[in-house]
Amino acid sequence: MRLLVTGGAGFIGSAFIRLLLGTNRATAILNLDKLTYAGNLENLEALASDPRYRFVRGDICDAALVDRVLDEFPAEAIVHFAAESHVDRSILSPQPVFDTNLRGTFTLLEAARARRIGRFVQVSTDEVYGSVPEPLAADEGFPLRPSSPYSAAKAGGDLLALSYFTTYRLPVVVTRASNNYGPYQFPEKLIPLMISNALENRPLPVYGDGLQVRDWLHVEDHCRAVAAILERGLDGEIYNIGGSRSLDNLEVVRKILRATGRSEELIRFVTDRPGHDRRYALSSEKTVRETGWAPEVGFEEGLSRTVDWYRDHAGWVERVKSGEYQSYYERNYGGRDLELNRLGRR
Ligand code: NAD
Ligand code: DAU
Numbered sequence: 033m034r035l036l037v038t039g040g041a042g043f044i045g046s047a048f049i050r051l052l053l054g055t056n057r058a059t060a061i062l063n064l065d066k067l068t069y070a071g072n073l074e075n076l077e078a079l080a081s082d083p084r085y086r087f088v089r090g091d092i093c094d095a096a097l098v099d100r101v102l103d104e105f106p107a108e109a110i111v112h113f114a115a116e117s118h119v120d121r122s123i124l125s126p127q128p129v130f131d132t133n134l135r136g137t138f139t140l141l142e143a144a145r146a147r148r149i150g151r152f153v154q155v156s157t158d159e160v161y162g163s164v165p166e167p168l169a170a171d172e173g174f175p176l177r178p179s180s181p182y183s184a185a186k187a188g189g190d191l192l193a194l195s196y197f198t199t200y201r202l203p204v205v206v207t208r209a210s211n212n213y214g215p216y217q218f219p220e221k222l223i224p225l226m227i228s229n230a231l232e233n234r235p236l237p238v239y240g241d242g243l244q245v246r247d248w249l250h251v252e253d254h255c256r257a258v259a260a261i262l263e264r265g266l267d268g269e270i271y272n273i274g275g276s277r278s279l280d281n282l283e284v285v286r287k288i289l290r291a292t293g294r295s296e297e298l299i300r301f302v303t304d305r306p307g308h309d310r311r312y313a314l315s316s317e318k319t320v321r322e323t324g325w326a327p328e329v330g331f332e333e334g335l336s337r338t339v340d341w342y343r344d345h346a347g348w349v350e351r352v353k354s355g356e357y358q359s360y361y362e363r364n365y366g367g368r369d370l371e372l373n374r375l376g377r378r
Pocket of ligand 1: 038039040041042043044045064065066067068069070071072090091092093112113114115116117118131132136155156157158186208209210211212213218
């Protein structure tokens with residue numbers, strides 16, 4: 033299969049390209065990526081000279097460029113990962129989220145419609161369901177209640193994609209995954225940020241009381257699921273992809289401190305994220321039943337491998353943390369009250 037992958041220089045997109053070419057499930061892949069702060073060609077260094085792999089730097093909002101790319105590379109399917117993916121950044125600056133997650137998705141859908149592309153995979157997130165109250169787990173029919181500009185724009189992208197199936201019979205599938213972790217994740221998300229701060233003996237900023245719950249999914253399990261849905265998913269359907277491992281943030285942070293051999297003294301409770309979703313919980317029963325996929329990487333094993341990866345890739349971490357990262361860190365954490373106690377008071 034010839035694939036156009038968008039956002040393939042990011043954390044999950046690069047893992048997906050490595051998986052598909054590594055297992056010969058794609059004959060050719062063109063990676064269209066703008067190389068924002070989160071895009072990094074180092075993530076695909078091993079494939080740089082692979083004749084099956086091509087890279088084009090470009091913005092998915094640029095309709096003329098997307099048309100040119102697809103004219104030169106007649107893809108059979110589009111797997112759409114490109115996004116502004118971080119909730120905190122979407123709170124600080126919502127404009128890029130609207131541009132890429134909504135307008136960029138529209139541009140790709142239009143290009144796919146014009147060419148009658150054989151499959152369009154909209155890679156989305158469980159955050160579109162918003163906070164899920166105990167003891168529920170969101171299935172694919174759960175109401176959409178996104179809380180942040182990031183998740184609202186992702187929900188908009190999903191609805192637009194599904195409308196292209198209903199209206200134009202474009203063979204769209206939507207995947208909604210829970211929190212990913214693993215190698216090459218930009219150290220703005222909880223797990224890589226805490227690992228890299230711990231390895232540098234810097235404070236670990238825990239939002240609010242740290243008891244928010246997330247369902248952790250190893251990036252390789254996520255990519256195996258997206259590949260299974262690309263190959264076997266039914267047109268117009270939504271597929272949830274959960275890791276089946278719910279933990280609160282403090283439990284995760286404590287596991288990271290143990291794995292890095294650091295003390296809990298590094299934990300700092302800081303001002304909470306505005307609109308912070310308390311709990312994500314996902315039912316992946318449909319995906320398991322209809323595609324045969326199931327997560328394979330246990331959280332403790334996956335976390336230990338991830339800590340080892342960050343320890344062994346200090347150069348990669350140093351490079352992605354230089355420049356823009358420093359100003360982002362200051363903007364996001366500089367104004368936060370430090371040293372709050374568990375109840376959010378000094
Ligand atoms: P990431 O931030 O690591 O990578 C995003 C990539 O998209 C980068 O390479 C960036 O350069 C590229 N990009 C951004 N804007 C672009 C544009 N306008 N044109 C072309 N390229 C652009 O993100 P990620 O964590 O790998 O997430 C990938 C996808 O998976 C996203 O759609 C995200 O919503 C979804 N997702 C992520 C998670 C998670 O836990 N990280 C969970 C569920 C779903
Ligand atoms: O659920 C899927 C989503 O998971 C994806 O769609 C998003 O792209 C991805 O960023 C992630 O969103 P979260 O907001 O859940 O992930 P993040 O790693 O930013 O935060 C995880 C939890 O940790 C959340 O409750 C906020 C908390 N946190 C995060 C950071 C960065 C902290 O307490 N301190 C921090 O410094």
